[in-house]
Amino acid sequence: MLFRSLLAVVAVVAIACGRPQAPVIHAxxxxxxxxxxxxxxxxxxxxxxxxxxxxxxxQVQAGAGGAVLISAHPDxxxxxxxxxxxxxxxxxxxxxxxxxxxxGTHPTVDDLDRAACVVLGDPSHVPVGRYAREALTAWGxxxxxxxxxxxxxxARAGAAAIAAGTCPVGVLYATDATAAGVSAGxxxxxxxxxxxxxxxxxxxxxxxxxFDHLTGPAARAVWAAHGFGPP
Amino acid sequence: xxxxxxxxxxxxxxxxxxxxxxxxxxxxxxxRRGGLRLAVQAVVLAPLVLPPVVTGWVLLQLFGxxxxxxxxRLPFTTAAAVVAGAVVGxxxxxxxxxxxxxxxxxxxxxxxxxxxxSPWRVLRTVTLPLALPGVVTGALLAFARALGEFGAxxxxxGNLPGTTRTLPLALxxxxxxxxxxxxxARWAAWSLVLSLGALALAxxxxxxxxxxxxxx
Numbered sequence: 375m376l377f378r379s380l381l382a383v384v385a386v387v388a389i390a391c392g393r394p395q396a397p398v399i400h401a402x403x404x405x406x407x408x409x410x411x412x413x414x415x416x417x418x419x420x421x422x423x424x425x426x427x428x429x430x431x432x433q434v435q436a437g438a439g440g441a442v443l444i445s446a447h448p449d450x451x452x453x454x455x456x457x458x459x460x461x462x463x464x465x466x467x468x469x470x471x472x473x474x475x476x477x478g479t480h481p482t483v484d485d486l487d488r489a490a491c492v493v494l495g496d497p498s499h500v501p502v503g504r505y506a507r508e509a510l511t512a513w514g515x516x517x518x519x520x521x522x523x524x525x526x527x528x529a530r531a532g533a534a535a536i537a538a539g540t541c542p543v544g545v546l547y548a549t550d551a552t553a554a555g556v557s558a559g560x561x562x563x564x565x566x567x568x569x570x571x572x573x574x575x576x577x578x579x580x581x582x583x584x585f586d587h588l589t590g591p592a593a594r595a596v597w598a599a600h601g602f603g604p605p
Numbered sequence: 606x607x608x609x610x611x612x613x614x615x616x617x618x619x620x621x622x623x624x625x626x627x628x629x630x631x632x633x634x635x636x637r638r639g640g641l642r643l644a645v646q647a648v649v650l651a652p653l654v655l656p657p658v659v660t661g662w663v664l665l666q667l668f669g670x671x672x673x674x675x676x677x678r679l680p681f682t683t684a685a686a687v688v689a690g691a692v693v694g695x696x697x698x699x700x701x702x703x704x705x706x707x708x709x710x711x712x713x714x715x716x717x718x719x720x721x722x723s724p725w726r727v728l729r730t731v732t733l734p735l736a737l738p739g740v741v742t743g744a745l746l747a748f749a750r751a752l753g754e755f756g757a758x759x760x761x762x763g764n765l766p767g768t769t770r771t772l773p774l775a776l777x778x779x780x781x782x783x784x785x786x787x788x789x790a791r792w793a794a795w796s797l798v799l800s801l802g803a804l805a806l807a808x809x810x811x812x813x814x815x816x817x818x819x820x821x
Contacts (some may be wrong), residue, residue: 392682392683392684392768393682393683393768397772419768423763423765433681433720435670436670436681436683437678437680438680438763439672443819490667526781527781528781530781530782530783531781531782533783534781534782534783534784534785536783537783537784538786544621549782553783554783554784555783556783575637580804
């Protein structure tokens with residue numbers, strides 16, 4: 375019967391696609407573009423699963439598997455190590471915080487103080503939000519900003535919210551200030567810049583070649599070309 | 606698989622997976638009275654009234670790395686998206702079957718039994734054929750619900766491109782990406798196409814079934 379054979383085909387396709395056929399890289403949202411550039415020529419081409427480090431780590435802890443995770447915050451790297459899922463950890467890049475605004479603007483600290491709302495990563499768990507809270511606290515501005523925060527799910531979502539005009543100003547990574555529809559404003563002063571460290575975490579011992587590919591000397595140049603600092 | 610094809614596959618498999626339990630539970634609930642029935646009904650209908658995120662969380666507790674069913678290695682696979690879709694679609698499916706079975710004239714079933722038919726044969730040849738329009742309606746509702754499923758899916762299946770990123774998740778992801786508005790609009794348009802297609806198919810099926818039941 376046609377109907378039954380159709381069902382059989384659908385079932386086979388679904389079972390074949392149940393787990394990804396290529397290695398999965400769980401990448402902090404801010405590193406999506408650089409990781410995609412690094413794996414573009416690999417065969418099989420790894421699947422890049424981009425999201426906030428907090429979400430990705432929780433999924434890996436719940437059994438999501440995967441080859442490598444790029445963590446944007448040492449606390450989340452430590453969480454993976456504590457649960458015994460990190461086979462190897464290698465610092466891979468650094469970043470800086472800047473004020474950002476919709477395309478064509480150049481937000482300054484006055485805009486930050488006056489804006490009706492401020493886009494941050496969700497400071498309760500998203501790395502870019504935790505770094506921003508740390509920096510704004512050191513700068514003495516957190517109490518004044520706290521009530522105006524529009525939390526985003528990850529760094530890219532924060533850039534999307536700025537591009538959509540949700541708020542006139544946000545505090546995001548320098549590397550996300552180049553996204554479509556986003557303009558970089560003043561950088562945060564050196565004195566309040568937190569140490570932002572990205573770690574590559576090997577999850578699957580069989581994926582060590584991919585791990586080396588993402589973190590090796592050739593990869594460093596690609597990270598730098600995307601605006602990231604050395605680890 | 607692209608999100609459109611993946612959504613169609615996941616919703617179809619979820620509907621299929623829900624069919625046997627939905628028909629069994631719907632028939633049982635229609636014929637049974639008392640405390641046990643109320644308890645079963647409450648459990649079956651729970652995903653209809655619970656926020657989907659709660660359903661997803663419960664599934665993750667059951668199937669997750671430290672859950673009692675961890676050995677199945679279900680989370681973050683296409684199968685997990687199917688399970689999520691089936692669980693949230695089941696209450697609508699069961700309810701439609703239950704109402705249809707309740708509407709079947711008990712006199713016809715008694716007549717069949719008097720003529721020597723076993724309860725299983727009565728169910729197979731009298732009750733279910735007469736309740737078929739309800740089963741078709743239930744299948745459509747479950748399919749539509751699975752097609753739109755978001756909250757439970759993102760928790761238990763994640764958002765992996767090609768594997769678990771269904772249409773609603775693709776739309777959501779596009780909206781969270783700078784410059785993703787055009788892509789979001791494309792996924793919204795595809796959702797409309799799939800939903801209208803499902804409605805049209807259900808209409809055709811319902812007419813075919815009504816003709817069959819009418820001449821039976």
